[in-house]
Amino acid sequence: MKNILLAIFILIVLGISVGYTYEKTVIKEDFSVVNTEEPMDMDSDEI
Amino acid sequence: MQDITTNFATFGNKLCSEELSWFLGLFDFSTAPTLLYYSYVPIVIATLFIGIFVFVNNKTSLKSKLMLAVAVLFSLWVLNILTQWVASYHSALMFAWQMTALIEVALYLSVAYFAYVFYFRKDLPFTWKLGFSAILLMVLVATPTEFNVLNYDIYNCQGNNGLLWNIIYALEPAVIVFTVLLGILAQNREKDHAYRKQIRLVTAGLAVFLTTFFLSNYYGELTKVYEFNFWGPLGMFFFVMLLGYMIVELKAFNVQLLGAQALVLGNILLVFSEFFFIKDTINYILVSGTLLLTIIFGFLLVKSVQREVRQRERIELLAVDLQEANKQQVTLIHFITHQIKGFVTKSRNIFSMALEGDFGPLPEQLKPMIEEGFRSDTKGVTTIQEILNAANIKSGKVTYAQAPFDLKELVEEIIKDLKPAADTKSLALSFETTGDSFTFTGDRQQMYNALKNLVDNSIKYTPSGTVSVALAKETNHFTFTIKDTGIGITPEDMAHLFTEGGHGKESIKVNVESTGFGLYIVKNIIDAHKGKVWAESEGAGKGSKFVVELPA
Numbered sequence: 001m002k003n004i005l006l007a008i009f010i011l012i013v014l015g016i017s018v019g020y021t022y023e024k025t026v027i028k029e030d031f032s033v034v035n036t037e038e039p040m041d042m043d044s045d046e047i
Numbered sequence: 048m049q050d051i052t053t054n055f056a057t058f059g060n061k062l063c064s065e066e067l068s069w070f071l072g073l074f075d076f077s078t079a080p081t082l083l084y085y086s087y088v089p090i091v092i093a094t095l096f097i098g099i100f101v102f103v104n105n106k107t108s109l110k111s112k113l114m115l116a117v118a119v120l121f122s123l124w125v126l127n128i129l130t131q132w133v134a135s136y137h138s139a140l141m142f143a144w145q146m147t148a149l150i151e152v153a154l155y156l157s158v159a160y161f162a163y164v165f166y167f168r169k170d171l172p173f174t175w176k177l178g179f180s181a182i183l184l185m186v187l188v189a190t191p192t193e194f195n196v197l198n199y200d201i202y203n204c205q206g207n208n209g210l211l212w213n214i215i216y217a218l219e220p221a222v223i224v225f226t227v228l229l230g231i232l233a234q235n236r237e238k239d240h241a242y243r244k245q246i247r248l249v250t251a252g253l254a255v256f257l258t259t260f261f262l263s264n265y266y267g268e269l270t271k272v273y274e275f276n277f278w279g280p281l282g283m284f285f286f287v288m289l290l291g292y293m294i295v296e297l298k299a300f301n302v303q304l305l306g307a308q309a310l311v312l313g314n315i316l317l318v319f320s321e322f323f324f325i326k327d328t329i330n331y332i333l334v335s336g337t338l339l340l341t342i343i344f345g346f347l348l349v350k351s352v353q354r355e356v357r358q359r360e361r362i363e364l365l366a367v368d369l370q371e372a373n374k375q376q377v378t379l380i381h382f383i384t385h386q387i388k389g390f391v392t393k394s395r396n397i398f399s400m401a402l403e404g405d406f407g408p409l410p411e412q413l414k415p416m417i418e419e420g421f422r423s424d425t426k427g428v429t430t431i432q433e434i435l436n437a438a439n440i441k442s443g444k445v446t447y448a449q450a451p452f453d454l455k456e457l458v459e460e461i462i463k464d465l466k467p468a469a470d471t472k473s474l475a476l477s478f479e480t481t482g483d484s485f486t487f488t489g490d491r492q493q494m495y496n497a498l499k500n501l502v503d504n505s506i507k508y509t510p511s512g513t514v515s516v517a518l519a520k521e522t523n524h525f526t527f528t529i530k531d532t533g534i535g536i537t538p539e540d541m542a543h544l545f546t547e548g549g550h551g552k553e554s555i556k557v558n559v560e561s562t563g564f565g566l567y568i569v570k571n572i573i574d575a576h577k578g579k580v581w582a583e584s585e586g587a588g589k590g591s592k593f594v595v596e597l598p599a
Binding site: 002003006009010013014017018020021022024025026029031032033034035 | 137138139141142145146149173176177180183184187188190191193196197198199200201202203207
């Protein structure tokens with residue numbers, strides 16, 4: 001019985017976590033980004 | 048300088064790769080190195096195959112369920128990594144990146160759980176399960192947060208890992224050490240030699256798998272050269288092959304055919320995966336030919352293994368039935384002979400009392416019948432005792448005393464007891480010795496029974512002539528020899544002489560009351576005293592010689 005309750009609890013938390021992550025990244029696209037512009041080539045002769 | 052925006056939603060370009068997402072509108076397989084498919088796909092399929100096959104063949108076993116869980120989690124991990132390589136949209140990539148921590152930690156924990164159940168053949172204690180769950184819950188809570196993935200690098204199409212990964216990269220080596228230590232502990236505690244070997248193999252296999260997996264991922268993350276990750280799953284390949292060997296050779300999961308099938312399937316997939324990076328027509332033809340040959344020979348191999356396995360299973364079942372039947376037979380023999388021996392002994396005692404006059408004087412015409420009854424019952428008791436002795440020897444219930452006694456005196460006693468029987472047949476029974484001290488350590492009563500049986504046999508199977516008994520003391524052994532001028536032993540009978548129920552064809556005509564157990568009992572007694580017994584004869588009608596050698 002203890003095992004089943006523990007498993008159910010973990011499954012609930014798993015569902016919430018994965019669902020929230022999916023909503024945040026794929027649906028709302030709500031996450032920080034970096035390197036949005038192509039970095040300059042420091043070795044290039046171009047100014 | 049890095050430009051940071053908080054909301055990817057406001058960012059214009061949603062696509063990662065320069066190519067259009069051509070597969071299902073979501074994936075671009077051309078962006079991933081071809082080695083990725085070659086190293087990941089066959090291993091995943093082989094792992095899933097083993098996991099599912101083991102589970103299907105033994106659904107109730109916790110070991111099998113955990114093996115399936117490990118296989119599924121490993122496959123999920125590979126699928127997740129593949130997604131990170133071939134997904135076209137940043138958001139999908141970010142989701143996959145965030146899932147990595149959860150899948151990886153769940154994989155390591157399930158491997159540790161599996162290892163415990165395999166080693167100790169019992170479920171993990173509940174307190175340990177709580178501990179594992181606490182670790183998993185911590186990762187679950189952190190998954191959608193910056194603690195897991197700090198931010199997303201748009202230019203390189205990858206996530207930047209957060210502080211959670213410092214914990215994960217400390218946890219993973221801890222799990223490896225834990226698994227190996229647990230394996231060593233289990234091996235020391237395990238009494239079954241065959242299972243100890245299995246524990247050693249599983250410990251080695253898991254250690255190689257988890258270590259290559261961890262090192263390749265850690266080094267890939269450290270250098271940001273993610274191609275190192277390709278080497279990680281090769282550790283799983285090693286583990287899967289090890290499981291295949293254990294399943295076939297050691298029957299670790301009670302699954303018989305699996306090794307052959309996994310081997311064939313793995314080979315087919317490896318050859319098939321070459322199609323992913325062949326460029327020219329000739330190679331296509333060559334690889335197609337190789338694939339066809341692999342399929343044909345693989346099929347033939349699996350069929351022949353299947354036949355052999357089925358035959359072996361049938362033989363094992365028959366062996367179990369035979370063992371059971373033998374056990375029942377021994378019990379029955381014991382029961383019957385004890386009961387019958389009781390009745391016959393009672394009857395013999397009554398005849399004996401009658402002969403001794405306990406019931407008054409016997410009428411003259413009745414006396415021969417009473418004497419015959421007494422003789423017959425005495426033979427009956429001896430025969431039943433012989434059968435009982437043989438049954439006891441066969442079931443290992445006989446114990447032998449160890450005490451010193453004089454072999455020469457023992458043989459002289461035997462000669463004295465059997466002289467009347469020899470005289471009745473007018474046989475010349477002689478006894479000579481060579482050497483001085485004949486002290487021997489063993490069970491005097493059993494040795495008396497064995498040697499008397501041999502002399503008695505010679506007397507029974509010698510219609511006329513001589514029975515010569517000799518006892519010699521050599522440097523490190525005694526030699527007891529009985530030579531007779533009897534019916535001899537044919538080569539055919541020689542083969543069955545000392546076996547249980549081994550009657551000779553001619554001998555049974557001479558001694559119809561023979562049980563066939565006498566020489567079997569003799570051999571067992573001599574063997575138990577670390578001696579040897581054998582017979583020699585030139586053939587039917589040419590007499591025999593029985594030799595017993597005992598260590599001095």
